[in-house]
Amino acid sequence: MTNDRQLECDVLVVGGGINGAGIARDCAGRGLSVILCDKDDLGAHTSSASSKLIHGGLRYLEHREFGLVRKALAERELLLRSAPHIMHPLRFVMPHDAGQRPAWLIRAGLFLYDRLAPRDFLPGSESADLACHPAGVPLKPAFTRGFVYSDGWVDDARLVVLNAMDARERGAMVLTHTRCTAFERHPGHWMATLAHAGGAQRVKARCLVNAAGPWAASVAQLATGTAPARRLRLVKGSHIVVPRLFDHPFAYIFQHPDGRIVFAMPYEGAFTLIGTTDVEFQGDPDQVGIAGSETSYLCELANRYFRHQLTPGDVVWSYSGVRPLLEDAAASAAAATRDYLLGQDSAAAPLLSVFGGKITTYRRLAQEGSDWICRALGRAAPAWTGNALLPGGDLFGPVPGSRGVLEFGRWVAALQQRHAWLPPALAQRWARAYGTRVEVLLGDAGSIAGLGEQVAPGLYAAELRYLVRHEWARCAQDVLWRRSKLGLHLPPGCAGDIDAWIAACRQGLGAAPLTETAW
Template sequence: MESQLECDVLVVGGGINGVGIARDAAGRGLRVILCDKDDLGAHTSSSSSKLIHGGLRYLEHREFGLVRKALAERELLLRSAPHIMRPLRFVMPHDAGQRPAWLIRAGLFLYDRLAPREFLPGSEAVDLVGHRAGGPLKPAFTRGFVYSDGWVDDARLVVLNALDARERGATVLTHTRATAFERHPAHWMATLVQGERSRRVKARCLVNAAGPWAARIAHVATGAASKRRLRLVKGSHIVVPRLFDHTYAYIFQHPDGRIVFAMPYEGAFTLIGTTDVEFQGDPDEVGISGPETAYLCELANRYFRRQVLPSDVVWSYSGVRPLLEDDAASAAAATRDYLLSHDTAGAPLLSVMGGKITTYRKLAEQAVDWIGPVLGMPRPAWTADALLPGGDLFGNTPDSRGVLEFDRWVSALERRHDWLPPSLALRWARAYGTRVEVLLAGAACLGDLGEEVAPGLYAAELRYLVKHEWATCAADILWRRSKLGLHLPPGCADSIDAWIAAQHRPAGPVALAEPA
């Protein structure tokens, strides 16, 4: 056992809610340690539909409060990180055999007005016969509706929150498992294990943000079952070769009442999802099933001219969403809202239950609004007016310019570094925003980026990801820090792992560090 660490807040769970809370708390002057047993965002938070949205379908379940809360966050989040988020227009083809047109119009009218919009355009009815988005659809779909939401690189959103937390003083420990907890009247003692090394942490408050594992952590910490049950629901997505060449996304209605999205993805692909399946197994072992793949293909084939077969799927991913247990008969109808469970029977314990990516910032703000005062350290909220790392394209204050003039910023980047291949400059702009200058420090030509370890992946980028973004292996880099795994030939993962090993950096977790 090594020396003891001390902090105000120990956060268990490196998904979007955990890193959001760590960032907010560190920004209010609290000493924070965050640990996750795997990579940041390795599970649910990198397995979403990649949307910043209010949740149009939740209106049917009368979840007006959730929808309003999420809609209020849309533009705020888009302004905070315009490099990893962007507006997206959705086309909903009207199926005469399902929801009537007047009901859809009424729902969209409400969706447009539940929260203020500054730059996202409102909804409208469209004639799909003459609309660009109508071309890929079957001839039967002649009418439709268009509305706005947003797209996000979910895994990078997690990393940027962790990066901001660290820069504000937090310690972020990946591949570090919390194995034991002792509760005292004014503090917790926790044991963190990383490989064969372990360390004790004394924390004034414990935050359980373990997602699908939250109930397990709560039981280990308190010895009692949670008062509010979680409903584990698996959502799966498939990726197929591109089915359309425009920038719109689609929202499709299935006869069973479910909603599935089909979205442009990584330039050459279409992303289709998600399913909602009750899940009883180990969240570490989640994967798409044959029936889920068939279901998504079937729904795509109901609308698109070009038919999709399971054999067309080039990649799939699945995540387990920890939803609040309610009286909903189906997983699709279960609430996506969140609950912050406060326990002060001894040292404070905050358990995060439920939630969705769009509301993560608000959830974190409300969490720290409770943590600060209970620890005698009240500080004002701050994240609503803050940028995420790399988001300061046109200054240090969030505004709509970063969203609306992103292409202009990319053009300026290309002029400054005219030796960069345009495709690489655009990928880096989208991934790193202004932090691309850290990656490029000292480089004046392509040769200065070092070895091309895989096509389009240079040593300079790998060094940046290992040093600044907790990347420890090829899977971190190819599937979470980027989606290069979709584009690169077989064998590249081995080359990347070999490169990391050759730099005398561990191919596993980084060493435990003292709090910053």
């Protein structure tokens, strides 16, 4: 069934990953009317399958990508300030392997890394005696020397959702599970057909943004009838999660004999996250998964460094994503550039296509893209996201600052004092996930009973209701693996109970609040 009511907007963004959500947010904040759509959930693919890092990319220095590293480093502390609840600083330890990169080269790289962009609160790099350092305890005795430097951690899937929430709060319409099936390009506008479970909808947009990630080439082909001039190189990156290998708060960066870098990081309290691989990918991005050879590769690398030896049987969870990298002359997937390109086509109605990119540079990419969109539409609107908070990030006021990052524990303590009835573990989890929006989640609740039914251990009706109403959650998969990582902690049978609860909740709320349009 097709809805005869035509939607109109300045900007139609196709793709609800981090780049699409970032562009929708930026444009909405400049006063443009925006519709964002994705064929699946927000951040359902590449953007929730990253290494969870806000980083400059130390290894990119080796490929002489100084511009990319500088750009990413300049964003690092800015992003940490914008959402200190879902991001935090992280110190990395690189054990020195005498058979790999020489110590002088590592020191030179870290010297550059510390100085390519200003740092306000992140400490610089230093050498470490691993015989005395806490990070040396779980390592094999052969690793006695190392280097320590700073980067940041991010909950990648929640970063996407927060950008979409901010876009909606600034007037954008966000449509999940909505696929673009046809485009018509006219001199001054686009006509697009959006397909949804409830039917189809026509949308008239002055500008089209193709931020479809691994599907960007196919969306470009559908929109213009021709393949984009710049080819994408699809590269699969996989990670494994194993029971915790160390108790300290440091992460590791390991060198592999093949020249690659792999991280091992604290994860969800009880686990260690290890990744990533770089494998050329030729298949369907909807059907991506880790191969046995990738699991073995990551276990073997971890076993090169850690005393405790892993086998594939130790893996409790794994995830894979397809990164759409710009095709370049690099011989290996690991060496392919992680920089981005904005394809700008104003031959008729404007078309902006996003190719490549990484999570750390998403805000910068969105700002540059929105600058071009405003020029193409004849709108004068200044950039604004460089000094703005994401939803829940206003821990100590409406202006970004280092307090939210450096004094997060103090804010959590105040939250627990205000709601002394909340179990400390639950308060801590909610603080990290929702920041100040935890008060919206709590509503008028003044006791555990006030949170409603406990649908799964530690997962109450109040939280599920918040995720359905405010964060587009539609099924257990959305809740357990993207809005949170409770899937690692809860019994497998909980998914069915959560699906049933959400279905009943959605039926009670009706379609309009969930899809943001009356199909």
